[in-house]
Amino acid sequence: MTAFRPRILVIDDEPQIHRFLGPALEAAGYEPIRADDATSGLRELARKAPDAVILDLGLPDMDGKEALAKARAFYDGPVLILSARDRETEKIDALDAGADDYVEKPFGVGELLARLRVAMRHRLRREGAEEIMRSGDIEIDLVGRRVTRAGAAVHLSPKEYDLLAALAGGSGRVLTHRQILTAVWGPAHEQDVQYLRVFIGQLRQKLEADPSSPGVILTEPGVGYRFG
Template identity: 45%
Template sequence: MIKVLVVDDEPALVRTLSINLRARDYSVQHAFDGRTALQSIAEDAPDVVVLDLGLPDLDGVEVIRRVRRTSDLPIIVLSARHDSDDKVEALDEGADDYVTKPFGMDELLARVRAAIRRRTVATPRAQPVRTADFSLDFADRVAQRDGAPIKLTPTEWHVLETLAIQPGHLVSQADLLREVWGPGYEKDTHYLRVYVAGLRRKLEPEPARPRYLLTDPGQGYRLSV
């Protein structure tokens, strides 16, 4: 059974989410603050986390930052903060998705399914990528740069794999969003800007002058190897 950790300091919301998730055969854990969430992640190994940013002790972004030091666990941010800077910061630190309150339960459940699907993609279609600066093994999810391992999240792997299916070919923004995040995300281009920028920092020798992860302005992205 898939385990979902719900982290929010609003008991009524936690209860509502728990009821809806359990009705769809998820196992649900909950935490009302960041430190309890980190402990639960370490001890109980959930499959996906639904995380509020406005926690009473640690800020949700700090929780994401600490989780990403050791884990590629899918994290869906659930927050009343509508400012785009908050979204970018959360995604930049490694969140896989961002849902603003108030939200529709069907939408949130769809995003939980999408996050789990990204983590459990069974048959990579892209061949291994080896460049002078980094290597990517999609079958074993192993990335290295200059011989040192690189930690990539499930969403980062999915972005790279989608681009690596046809190296050098343009993948449109809409196609990339639809493939990685699912139908209904085709206009959320800020996701791509954040994730590609993060991947460039991890893979490119000069992130400000990318050689491999290239942008066709207004159109899409390509992986040049």
């Protein structure tokens, strides 16, 4: 019997990316599917329903963010952006458009595979609609709205809890400042990044063993935060 291998669709117009990423994916137990432009990538996505997608932003026939928007109309699996564009606005726009993570070129294949595993694991977790989220000794009961640390109750204000629940609901995905502010405080506050930083600081004081070296609420510099 042939072992199941998750299928990973790689949409990138650089042959050298496929030459070294394809074998690396195979060695890690995946089945790579190659697409050299957005049009063929979207066609393969519709035909083969891969378990995850690695998508370049600089495609010859369509901007990668446009391809991502088209993909999200019918595909709900993990999408990792792979791009040489290193501006924070590019990362934020891609994450806001529905990407699960963003890896810059040049990249280490080990890091890419690790982020791919995390994205796939967190997508499965979200589909399972877990009621209890954990990070280290922190436990969040999303139904009972209770938070404990090493079994002891943590007292949060309503907004602190809403912020923590929004981060935990992302299940390890990077959430941009705009996404968090809109979800917790509403669209009128989507630019209030300093306000968000204050609340993140308050949460870290209550949740982290060492707030200066957080392990529960992780910072993606210039982009947003993720639940560890």
